[in-house]
Amino acid sequence: MTVLIDLTPVVDGTGPARLLDMITGRSKQVLKDWMNSRGQRFRDRITVVAMDGFAGYRTATGEELPRARIVMDPFHVVQLACEKLDRCRTRIQQATCGHRGRKNDPLYKIRRILHTRVEFLTDTQKNLLVESLNSHDDHVAVEITHQVYQQMIAAYEHPDRREGKILMFKVLKRICKGLPAGLDELAQLGRSLWARRKEILAYFDTGVSNGPVEAINGRLEHLRGIAQGFRNLDHYILRSLLHSGQLAARINAL
Incomplete structure (x- = not known):
């Protein structure tokens, strides 16, 4: 329907x-x-x-x-970024551990923490997040994708819509092309969102x-x-x- x-x-x-x-x-x-x-x-x-x-x-x-x-x-924009973050995490999980996530795997332990805004995390969760992301060099791809995800949420949550629009444009511009190798999911996200940038940024003007x-x-x-x-x-x-x-x-x- x-x-x-x-x-x-x-x-x-x-x-x-x-x-x-x-x-x-x-x-x-x-x-x-x-x-x-x-x-x-x-x-x-x-x-x-x-x-x-x-x-x-x-x-x-x-x-x-x-x-x-x-x-x-905005919900669907953030949801798309969240999906790319999950795909990046599972890809790196397979590459570093050779299997799907298990309860003691570093990236599997923070699968839900990655979805939560940093401001809402407890000190224990923040420490676990940092520890897990720093436990392997290849986890840097997950860390960067997570940072972009958080930046997009912060742009939508900014109390000044004009400033939020500027922040969102900078994020979209930064990830639309020229990313280093190994950030496949983030590159896909950047291409997809850059093609829809006018509609994404229109939210900050209309509030609809x-x-x-x-x-x-x-x-x-x-x-x-x-x-x-x-x-x-x-x-x-x-x-x-x-x-x-x-x-x-x-x-x-x-």
């Missing part, structure tokens, strides 16, 4: 986001068809579109809403994220669970709109 959410109430501060529609499929053409089924007036009123990293949605939005600003959601979408997705999963599944797709969409599209109040008023 492709889920479409109206973020206007969140941006305006007038209320929560609301579910607009749910359509079968997840592709560029699915989104283009939905947009084309709406009038030009509707499309002209859309100024910002927040989305995950799926390239199909980006292309469809660029073609159908050329004047709208596309924002790549995909967070409300994920919240509504959680509601829909809960709805499907308590109903023990839906055999009729139209019924599921209707129930979802009643549950998260702010339609229930209007129907009750009738």
Whole structure:
């Protein structure tokens, strides 16, 4: 399913986001068809579109809403960096130990610590992190990838969005090319994010994220669970709109 959410109430501060529609499929053409089924007036009123990293949605939005600003959601940017960090750790784990992670392996012991912001670590965790990263020369690749991961989070968390935008641009610029050998995952991350830099940096100008979408997705999963599944797709969409599209109040008023 492709889920479409109206973020206007969140941006305006007038209320929560609301579910607009749910359509079968997840592709560029699915989104283009939905947009084309709406009038030009509707499309002209859309100024910002927040989305995950799926390239199909980006292309469809660029073609159908050329004047709208596309924002790549911060959660998905950080999640992509986290995935590359995990892949780097497992690759170095195999190269240095010759097997998958075991409880006493240095990198395996810090697999969860690597995901946590340094500011939230206890002194014991910080010491374990330093000790594990310094236990082998080849661990430097994990250390550098971890530093970039932390820098990206710090850019998003900066209280001044302008400064955060500058920090993020510097990180993207630094990893987009020219990295030393052995940082394969970081190089892949740099190429991917540099290609989407406009959408990534747009967050710092608009403040719009995909967070409300994920919240509504959680509601829909809960709805499907308590109903023990839906055999009729139209019924599921209707129930979802009643549950998260702010339609229930209007129907009750009738």
